[in-house]
Amino acid sequence: MTQLPDNHPLSATETDALRTRQRERNKVMALILGLLVILFxxxxxxxIAAKPPHAAGEGAxxxxxx
Amino acid sequence: MTTANPxxxxxxxxxxxxxxxxxxxxxxxxxxxxxxxxxxxxxxxHPVLAFTAxxxxxxGAGGAAALNQWxxxxxxxxxxxxxGRPIPGGxxxxxxxxxxxxxLSGLSVMTMGxxxxxxxxxxxxxxxxxxxxxxxxWLKPRTPQNIVIGGGAxxxxxxxxxxxxxxxxxxxxxxxxxxxxxxxxxxxxALALFVQIDYSKAGIPMMPVVAGxxxxxxxxxxxxxxxxxxxxxxxxxxxxxWIYGVSxxxxxxxxxxxxxxxxxxxxxxxxGMKPEKRLFAYSIFYLFILFAMxxxxxxxxxxxxxx
Numbered sequence: 001m002t003q004l005p006d007n008h009p010l011s012a013t014e015t016d017a018l019r020t021r022q023r024e025r026n027k028v029m030a031l032i033l034g035l036l037v038i039l040f041x042x043x044x045x046x047x048i049a050a051k052p053p054h055a056a057g058e059g060a061x062x063x064x065x066x
Numbered sequence: 067m068t069t070a071n072p073x074x075x076x077x078x079x080x081x082x083x084x085x086x087x088x089x090x091x092x093x094x095x096x097x098x099x100x101x102x103x104x105x106x107x108x109x110x111x112h113p114v115l116a117f118t119a120x121x122x123x124x125x126g127a128g129g130a131a132a133l134n135q136w137x138x139x140x141x142x143x144x145x146x147x148x149x150g151r152p153i154p155g156g157x158x159x160x161x162x163x164x165x166x167x168x169x170l171s172g173l174s175v176m177t178m179g180x181x182x183x184x185x186x187x188x189x190x191x192x193x194x195x196x197x198x199x200x201x202x203x204w205l206k207p208r209t210p211q212n213i214v215i216g217g218g219a220x221x222x223x224x225x226x227x228x229x230x231x232x233x234x235x236x237x238x239x240x241x242x243x244x245x246x247x248x249x250x251x252x253x254x255x256a257l258a259l260f261v262q263i264d265y266s267k268a269g270i271p272m273m274p275v276v277a278g279x280x281x282x283x284x285x286x287x288x289x290x291x292x293x294x295x296x297x298x299x300x301x302x303x304x305x306x307x308w309i310y311g312v313s314x315x316x317x318x319x320x321x322x323x324x325x326x327x328x329x330x331x332x333x334x335x336x337x338g339m340k341p342e343k344r345l346f347a348y349s350i351f352y353l354f355i356l357f358a359m360x361x362x363x364x365x366x367x368x369x370x371x372x373x
Contacts, residue, residue, distance in 0.1 A: 021078055028081040039121075042114045043181045050112065 079158035084166055087135055087152055088128030095353065096127045096223045102357035103224030103242055106306075106364045107231035115181060119230040122178040123223050126190050129170030130219070133198035136163040145264040167198070178230075186230045193222035207269070210276040213258075217250025218243075224357065238305045241296075242360075246353070248293045252286040252325055253349035259283075259328075260339040260346075279333065286345075287329030294318040297356065307372040310363035317356050324348050 010018065100123045104116060111119070135142065135151055143154035152158040171194045179187030197219035206212040221243045228239035258265065258272045259282060265272040274282045297318045301311030327341045366372045 018077060021080060025078060025081050039118065043118055046112050046114045047181075 079152065079162055083152040083157050084162075087132040087158070087163055087166060088125075088170070089131040092131065092220075093124050093127055095350075096220070097124050098354065099242075099246065099357050100124070100223035100227035102361050103227030103239065104231055105361045106242075106357075107228040107239070109231045111231045116230070118177065118181045119186065119227065122174040122182070122187075122190060123226050125170050126174035126178075126194050127223070129167050129172075129174060130194045130197040132163055132167030132170060133194075134167075134202045136160055136167055137198070137202050139163075141268045141270060144268050147261060147264055171198075182230045183233055185233065185235075186226055189222065189226050189229060193219060193226070196222070207271070210271045210273045212271065213254045213273070214247075214251050217247045217254075220250060221246035237303065238300060241300050241303075241305070242357075245293070245297050245356070248289055248296055249349065249353060252289045252293070252321075253346065253353075255282050255286050256328060256342045256346040256349065259333075259342045283329045283331070287325050290318075290322045290325035290329075294322055300360070306360065306363045307367050309366050309372055310359050313359035313363075314356060317352050317359075321348065321352050 097120060100120055104111070104119065135153055139151075139153040139160055142148035142151050148154065153160055153163055171191075175187050175191045175194070178190050197216070201212070201216045201219055205215045209215075224242040224246070225235075225239045228242065229235060232239075255273055258274050259279065266275045273285065277285075294315075297314040298311055300306045301308065301314065324341070324345045328345050331341060333339060333342075363372075
């Protein structure tokens with residue numbers, strides 16, 4: 001509900017309060033997005049490093065075939 | 067749709083109100099039981115993935131809570147306990163709550179699926195659907211057994227936590243689910259007994275309002291009696307050692323004792339509802355300690371402290 005009705009001009013104090021609240025929301029949003037970036041990076045690293053449980057079996061199969 | 071303070075809606079909702087929409091108080095118990103389910107499960111999980119799974123369960127619960135408050139804003143507005151929530155309090159519009167709820171739910175399920183497993187993600191999605199739709203929309207306004215069904219929603223976290231580690235559903239996580247399922251009715255009806263005026267005003271068929279106090283007290287007793295053997299079943303089937311078994315016996319015994327006091331008495335106006343309040347307070351303590359003992363038991367077994 002950030003859209004303002006046209007027939008309601010805001011006073012200076014109201015505008016200030018609105019901007020302050022928008023800034024706060026943006027800061028929290030930036031913080032959450034930043035943390036999500038770090039989290040997804042960490043998940044990726046862990047997933048790449050982990051050997052899938054079936055990898056050993058597959059490797060053995062390939063070795064037999066060749 | 068009317069709100070208490072339409073003027074305030076010109077302002078975008080404060081981020082603190084979005085946070086409040088996720089019911090942080092409920093989330094504490096959700097996180098705790100999910101962590102316990104995870105720690106008690108056989109097997110291991112990378113700490114980063116464990117953190118991710120817990121986060122997804124918590125955010126999913128928050129999303130379901132937001133959807134619940136989006137749907138129930140009218141009911142919340144007439145109950146003293148809930149009138150101050152962001153939407154009935156006029157600090158947030160319903161659309162924002164709805165979008166926020168769907169966003170959290172979707173994000174948590176997708177992340178769970180990508181990072182952990184699609185089985186865990188599927189159950190998480192179902193638990194959100196269960197709470198936000200089956201319970202909130204469908205059953206809560208229709209049946210006085212609503213809270214029995216609602217208990218299922220709160221019973222999912224340890225189940226999901228367990229499955230995040232093991233990758234499959236076995237009897238033990240289902241038992242953890244059933245314990246919380248059986249625990250919820252006496253826990254909530256104890257509360258409903260001392261706040262029942264609120265529910266009758268909102269038109270929600272809470273047990274004490276519909277079936278009367280007498281019947282509610284008997285049912286609290288019945289569920290508490292069933293909880294005693296159920297809480298010990300993990301020990302009987304060999305899923306845990308005696309540390310958990312004896313703890314469950316003592317904790318559930320005390321639960322039954324306090325329920326007896328509530329179940330066999332008749333309240334008189336102005337008696338302060340002390341036994342009911344004590345049972346409600348104890349029920350929260352009970353669940354925390356029972357699940358903590360589950361973890362203690364598991365670690366005692368790992369380190370060879372019990373046979």
